[in-house]
Every structure is written in C-alpha cells, then in structure tokens.
Amino acid sequence: MNSKRSTIKHVVKRGLCTGCGTCAGACPREALTMVVDRKKGRYLPQLDEYKCTRCGLCYDVCPGPGLDFESLGGSLFGDVPEHLALGKYLGTYVGHATDKKVRHNGASGGLVTALLTFALEEGLIDGALVTRLRPDRPLEPEPFIARTKEEIVAAARSKYCPVAAGAALKPLLESAGRFAVVGLPCHIQGIRLAERRLPELSERIRYRISIACSLDYSFLGTERFLRGIGIAPEAVEMLEYRGRGWPGSMLIRARGGTDTIVPLADYYSRLRPYTLGRCTLCSDMFGELSDLSCGDAWVPELVNTDKAGSSFVVTRTPEAEELLEQAASQEAVQLSELGLEELLASQKHAVFKKRKLKARMLLNRVTGRSVPHYRQRLSEPIQGDYLDALKFYLARSALAGDSAILRALFHVARRLARKKP
Ligand SMILES: Cc1cc2nc3c(=O)[nH]c(=O)nc-3n(C[C@H](O)[C@H](O)[C@H](O)COP(=O)(O)OP(=O)(O)OC[C@H]3O[C@@H](n4cnc5c(N)ncnc54)[C@H](O)[C@@H]3O)c2cc1C
Incomplete structure (x- = not known):
C-alpha cells in the first residue's frame, strides 16, 4: 500500500472529473460509487474512505486530468494516417443498418446497433456494454452488459444526459468471454487507460466503439426542458431522446399514457445552456482512442434527401475494418466510402x-x-x-x-x- 498515491478525490476537487465512471468500474475494493449530485445534475464518484487502500488505480485510469493522445494513439494504432480532428484513422465511411426498424429507431443510421447485433450473432462477441434509460427511473441512464439482440436493440439511440458507462466495467471484468464497449469519447479514454493497468480487461474487450460527442448536458437540462413544456419530470413513464426517423425526436410518455413528441431541433438548443462544464474543456469529439467511431452524417446531400438516417464511420484498427467488411458483405449494414474532406465539412463542432x-x-x-x-x-x-x-x-x-x-x-x-x- 502506498499512502502517497493520489485518488480520484483530487480530480473531483479540481473540477476535472468527466463523470465517466471508469474509476468506479476499475476499483478492486468497490470503494467508489457514482452518485448523482442533484445540484449540479451530474455524476460524481463518491469514495468510501474505509474501503480505500490508496492503491492509486482510480487516479491512473482517470481521463479527467488530461491524456497523452500522442503516445497512446501511437502505441495503439501504429503508423497510420492522422488528421488533427479525427486522430489516427484507417477508413472513413457512411452507412446505415439494413434492417429498417433498427435504422428507424437508431440515433442516426442505427449503425452501432446493427454492428453490435451482427457481431453477437456471428459469435464475435458475447455481449456489449451499452446504455439504456432505466424503466423504473426513465430520466436516469443505466449502462449494462447486453447479451441478447433484443437488449442491444432496446439500448439504441442517444442519451443526452450524464452517463457513467465506465462503472459497468465491473460486471464486464467478472464475466467470461469477449465484448464490445460503446461509449462517448471520455468513456473510451477511461477504458483505454484502464486496459493499460488491467490486462484482463483488455483481453475481454474486442471492439471499442465511440459515438461522436461535441458536448453532453446535465440532468437539469432535460428536467427544466420538461417543466418548460408543462411536464413534471416525476410524471414521465418513458423517455427517448431520439429515434422515429432522422434526425429524430424526443418521445415523452407521461404516466397515464399521453405521448408528447418534440423534434430534435426544438429541444436540442434548450439543452445547450446545461452543457457540463468539463465537456467544454474536452478536445476529443470523435473518440480518437476507439477502434471505430460513429456519428450523425450531417453530409449536405443526405441532410436534404435522407430522412431515414445515416451514420458516418471512422475506423482505426484492422479488426474494426474487418467487422465492417463482414457486416457489409452479409448485408447487415449498407456502407459506402465517404471522403475525409466531406466528413469533416459536415462536422462543424470539430x-x-x-x-x-x-x-x-x-x-x-x-x-x-x-x-x-x-x-x-x-x-x-x-x-x-x-x-x-x-x-x-x-x-x-x-x-x-x-x-x-x-x-x-x-x-x-x-x-x-x-x-x-
Ligand atoms: C451526448 C451526445 C452528444 C453527441 N454529439 C454528437 C455530435 O456532435 N456529432 C455527431 O455526429 N454525433 C453526435 N452524437 C452521436 C449521435 O447522436 C449518434 O449516437 C451516432 O450518430 C450513432 O448513431 P447510430 O444510429 O449509429 O447508433 P445507435 O444504433 O442509435 O446506437 C447508439 C449506441 O450508443 C449508446 N449510447 C447512447 N448514448 C450514450 C451515452 N450518452 N453514453 C454512452 N453510450 C451511449 C447506446 O446505448 C447505443 O448502443 C452524440 C451523442 C451523444 C449521446
């Protein structure tokens, strides 16, 4: 035991915690729990001093204080092309799920969900770390290990609220088999750092899929938006931020069964003022440490013509390229190449x-x-x-x-x- 090692408390104190949950998922003593700070509307790790041995693991896996993208990217991906906005990359594509329902219910093209279900059905993975909104508390996300196609499909769509996906590394570490993990760029950063310290975690993870992220929003954003349209957050029985075609809409089902549907364009700007402070200091929109990144294909030709939805894809590893190739050749996804300049021109937040x-x-x-x-x-x-x-x-x-x-x-x-x- 080294009594001098820093713990996650130092990161929280300096206001640098991303709320990603990796520390809680990696702690061997279960000394950390991700708890919602109601005033700030975000997750923060809570340390049980009695359980903590100050081993320093939580600090080592934390992406909050910053990251050496240069050496990590170099050691993970080797000598492949690099772009300031994307980091290292092998290929850039645009595509969507072939299954019409998955495409319609995805955030953009349902591509992440289609790749996960394909990998599961082909036996490439035994499950995937994905995030759903809790059925019992519909404004709260729940990262979990999905082991069936149905569970993966039910967890589709973006959640514009804090998500401590890294906390679900604990059940993943305790499971046999190989998995995909899906997360925001900060989740993937934490997972990569954790993999460096925990080789057994690295053995479990086959694919790291990042969804692009310009900014994320506190729970207060959704709560105040709902109140603003006359719906008490406590009265919500079910909520979906996106889905129902592209770019999608928020579905709010109140107890008693009344549905309210709000187009993305009408609520998204209302969440902006509730941007999490730490997100404003993040440099990574595309998940530069992931094997594969997906995001909304805001490509001008598609924006005007394609209401069914498409996702862009960036690959960084041969294994991710192979997954795409297999999924396309077996018609689980439809895919075409997308020029780098075209992709970047469509992503103003870069x-x-x-x-x-x-x-x-x-x-x-x-x-x-x-x-x-x-x-x-x-x-x-x-x-x-x-x-x-x-x-x-x-x-x-x-x-x-x-x-x-x-x-x-x-x-x-x-x-x-x-x-x-
Ligand atoms: C906070 C946030 C900000 C985003 N900002 C941008 C942006 O600026 N530009 C852009 O192009 N795209 C952005 N996206 C990504 C975009 O909304 C879609 O997730 C992406 O296009 C993939 O869509 P899909 O239909 O292929 O995925 P789907 O098939 O819908 O699957 C999405 C997967 O992501 C997981 N997931 C959803 N939300 C979260 C979350 N908050 N944390 C962890 N896992 C999650 C789901 O469980 C699911 O497995 C953002 C997403 C989020 C959640």
Whole structure:
C-alpha cells in the first residue's frame, strides 16, 4: 500500500472529473460509487474512505486530468494516417443498418446497433456494454452488459444526459468471454487507460466503439426542458431522446399514457445552456482512442434527401475494418466510402474542440480554474475565438444559472447583436 498515491478525490476537487465512471468500474475494493449530485445534475464518484487502500488505480485510469493522445494513439494504432480532428484513422465511411426498424429507431443510421447485433450473432462477441434509460427511473441512464439482440436493440439511440458507462466495467471484468464497449469519447479514454493497468480487461474487450460527442448536458437540462413544456419530470413513464426517423425526436410518455413528441431541433438548443462544464474543456469529439467511431452524417446531400438516417464511420484498427467488411458483405449494414474532406465539412463542432478549445482553456485559467493537460496537436484560436469563449460561458451561466440579472444581460446582448447590420 502506498499512502502517497493520489485518488480520484483530487480530480473531483479540481473540477476535472468527466463523470465517466471508469474509476468506479476499475476499483478492486468497490470503494467508489457514482452518485448523482442533484445540484449540479451530474455524476460524481463518491469514495468510501474505509474501503480505500490508496492503491492509486482510480487516479491512473482517470481521463479527467488530461491524456497523452500522442503516445497512446501511437502505441495503439501504429503508423497510420492522422488528421488533427479525427486522430489516427484507417477508413472513413457512411452507412446505415439494413434492417429498417433498427435504422428507424437508431440515433442516426442505427449503425452501432446493427454492428453490435451482427457481431453477437456471428459469435464475435458475447455481449456489449451499452446504455439504456432505466424503466423504473426513465430520466436516469443505466449502462449494462447486453447479451441478447433484443437488449442491444432496446439500448439504441442517444442519451443526452450524464452517463457513467465506465462503472459497468465491473460486471464486464467478472464475466467470461469477449465484448464490445460503446461509449462517448471520455468513456473510451477511461477504458483505454484502464486496459493499460488491467490486462484482463483488455483481453475481454474486442471492439471499442465511440459515438461522436461535441458536448453532453446535465440532468437539469432535460428536467427544466420538461417543466418548460408543462411536464413534471416525476410524471414521465418513458423517455427517448431520439429515434422515429432522422434526425429524430424526443418521445415523452407521461404516466397515464399521453405521448408528447418534440423534434430534435426544438429541444436540442434548450439543452445547450446545461452543457457540463468539463465537456467544454474536452478536445476529443470523435473518440480518437476507439477502434471505430460513429456519428450523425450531417453530409449536405443526405441532410436534404435522407430522412431515414445515416451514420458516418471512422475506423482505426484492422479488426474494426474487418467487422465492417463482414457486416457489409452479409448485408447487415449498407456502407459506402465517404471522403475525409466531406466528413469533416459536415462536422462543424470539430472546430469547437480543436481550434476554440485553447481560448476556453485560457479563460478558465485566468479565472483560477484547473484545466486538463492534453498532449496532442491543437490548432491556434483566431482572435474572435476568445470573444466567442467569453460569450459561450456567459450564455451558459446566464441561461442555466439562477441569476436574473445575468439572464437579462444575456438577452439584451443577444438583441443588440441581432440588431447589428
Ligand atoms: C451526448 C451526445 C452528444 C453527441 N454529439 C454528437 C455530435 O456532435 N456529432 C455527431 O455526429 N454525433 C453526435 N452524437 C452521436 C449521435 O447522436 C449518434 O449516437 C451516432 O450518430 C450513432 O448513431 P447510430 O444510429 O449509429 O447508433 P445507435 O444504433 O442509435 O446506437 C447508439 C449506441 O450508443 C449508446 N449510447 C447512447 N448514448 C450514450 C451515452 N450518452 N453514453 C454512452 N453510450 C451511449 C447506446 O446505448 C447505443 O448502443 C452524440 C451523442 C451523444 C449521446
């Protein structure tokens, strides 16, 4: 036992916890539990000091303080092409599930779900770490190991709320077999760090699939949005953030059976002010440490014509390429190549992550906050990015905070900005 080793408490104290849950999933003593901080509307790890031996594992697997993408990416993927926004990559594609229901009910093209069910049916995996909303508490996510096609399909669609997917590494470590894991870029970062420390975890995981993520939102976002449209969060029996075609809609089923459907465009911007603070300091939109990333194919030709939905795919390992190839050749998915420039042009938030990040980092530093340290290439912000960073945080705190003055100031500033020629 080394009494000097840092624990996850240091990360939480510095405001750098991503809430990914890896520490809780990796702790051999079960000394950590992911608990919802109701005031902040997010998960934070809670440490049981009596169980903790200060072994330091929780700190070592934590992506919160930052990450050396350069050496990790190099050792994982070797000498393959690299792009500032995507990290290392082998191929870029666009596609969707062949099964019409899976496509219709997925977030974009149902591609993640189709690849998982294909891998399961082919015996390539014994299950997958995926996330569903809890049937008993429908606003709360539940990462779990799905072992049947039905369970994988039921866990499709995006959850725009905090998810501690890494906490489900515990049951995965305790299971025999090989698995796929699906998560946001921060989940995959934690999993990769955990794999470095726990070789037995690495042996269990066959595919690491990241869904792209520009930002994630606190539980307060959904709760206040629901109240705003006259639905008490406690009255919700079932909620789906996306699905029903592309780009999809939120389905809210109130107890008693009344359904309300809200298009993505109508609720998504209302969640923005509730962006989790740590997400604003993240550099990784595409899940650069995953074997395969999927996201919404906001490609102009598809946006106007394809209401059924498509996902883009980025591969980084030969095994991921092989999975795609097999799934396409057996018609589980439909796939075509997508030019790198076309993919990047459709993902405007890549700029937010790679160019504007340094401006937000600076703003956090000058206001005395800790920032993560990333060893990777970021581009230099342009002058306007600094003003943008200020506006971004002002808008966030004004709209999400309780300060009526701040809120009023923000609306005045927005009006004035609109009036400008
Ligand atoms: C918070 C958030 C932000 C996103 N931002 C972007 C973006 O900026 N640009 C973009 O192109 N795409 C973004 N996405 C990804 C996009 O919404 C789709 O997930 C992606 O296109 C894959 O769609 P699909 O139909 O292929 O996947 P599906 O077949 O619908 O499967 C999705 C899989 O992801 C898992 N999952 C869903 N939500 C979460 C979560 N929060 N944490 C862990 N696992 C989860 C599900 O359990 C399921 O296995 C975001 C998703 C989330 C949750």
